[in-house]
Amino acid sequence: MDKKSQIDREKLPRHIAVIMDGNGRWAKRQGHNRVFGHKHGVTAVRETVEASAELGIQYLTLYAFSTENWSRPKMEVDALMELLVRTIKSEVKTLMKNDIRLAVIGKTDMLPERSRNRLAEAMEETKNNKRMTVVLALSYSSKWEITEAIRQIAEDAKAGKINPTGINEQTLSDHLSTKGMPDPELMIRTSGEQRISNFLLWQLAYAELYFTETLWPDFRKEHLYEAIVDYQQRERRFGKISEQIKPQIS
Numbered sequence: 001m002d003k004k005s006q007i008d009r010e011k012l013p014r015h016i017a018v019i020m021d022g023n024g025r026w027a028k029r030q031g032h033n034r035v036f037g038h039k040h041g042v043t044a045v046r047e048t049v050e051a052s053a054e055l056g057i058q059y060l061t062l063y064a065f066s067t068e069n070w071s072r073p074k075m076e077v078d079a080l081m082e083l084l085v086r087t088i089k090s091e092v093k094t095l096m097k098n099d100i101r102l103a104v105i106g107k108t109d110m111l112p113e114r115s116r117n118r119l120a121e122a123m124e125e126t127k128n129n130k131r132m133t134v135v136l137a138l139s140y141s142s143k144w145e146i147t148e149a150i151r152q153i154a155e156d157a158k159a160g161k162i163n164p165t166g167i168n169e170q171t172l173s174d175h176l177s178t179k180g181m182p183d184p185e186l187m188i189r190t191s192g193e194q195r196i197s198n199f200l201l202w203q204l205a206y207a208e209l210y211f212t213e214t215l216w217p218d219f220r221k222e223h224l225y226e227a228i229v230d231y232q233q234r235e236r237r238f239g240k241i242s243e244q245i246k247p248q249i250s
């Protein structure tokens with residue numbers, strides 16, 4: 001039986017987050033430079049977006065560039081920024097056709113002006129689309145995001161807009177750039193690395209983590225189905241015991 005038909009449509013994650021890793025190694029294995037791998041990663045993005053929309057996933061967050069990635073060689077950073085501009089330009093039509101909204105989280109003021117403008121245009125154009133939201137984590141750092149949220153909350157408290165004794169988990173969630181989105185139930189990382197790399201630390205508190213050896217440029221719809229099937233076989237206990245989760249037969 002193929003993986004897609006094994007998916008229980010009643011138990012889909014509402015939000016899937018992906019650390020798209022392994023482009024450089026993929027390229028190197030074929031005797032090419034790292035940028036070649038990033039270019040081929042675009043096909044995997046397209047496949048993942050399409051498969052998620054077809055299944056009825058509501059939010060798909062793709063980690064495309066971390067704040068730490070700014071420390072890579074300038075040539076690679078420039079190529080990635082250029083690829084971003086070109087990809088967004090060419091994909092907006094498809095987003096419109098498929099009723100997909102584009103959102104961005106991250107320290108976007110660090111991006112070159114051209115990339116920022118292109119992103120702003122694409123977000124504006126797709127803002128009323130309803131089927132699915134693709135969130136690009138760009139120049140993103142979770143520690144930065146949490147720090148910013150705390151700074152904002154402290155300012156609001158100082159200005160008397162909120163009472164410090166009333167601050168709760170929801171207050172923090174509401175000050176993150178993912179405000180209003182459900183937390184990801186499933187986080188996928190490709191390329192065999194098993195770490196979080198400063199990605200959605202707060203939001204992933206209870207996510208199921210799925211690691212695959214597949215390098216990002218090789219990732220296809222079938223790989224996503226496989227991850228979802230694996231996720232659906234897990235028991236999410238949230239601190240309880242198994243007997244409290246399973247439907248009781250009386």
Ligand code: IPE
Nearest residue numbers: 020021022023024025026064
């Ligand atoms: C992920 O692939 C893409 C970005 C971080 C932009 P990498 O470029 O990290 O590829 P590897 O991990 O070096 O193979």
Ligand code: IPE
Nearest residue numbers: 019020021063064065066197
């Ligand atoms: C994490 O990948 C960021 C993205 C996928 C955009 P990296 O390949 O940069 O992560 P580390 O630094 O090796 O953990």
Ligand code: MG
Nearest residue numbers: 021022023024
């Ligand atoms: Mg990497």
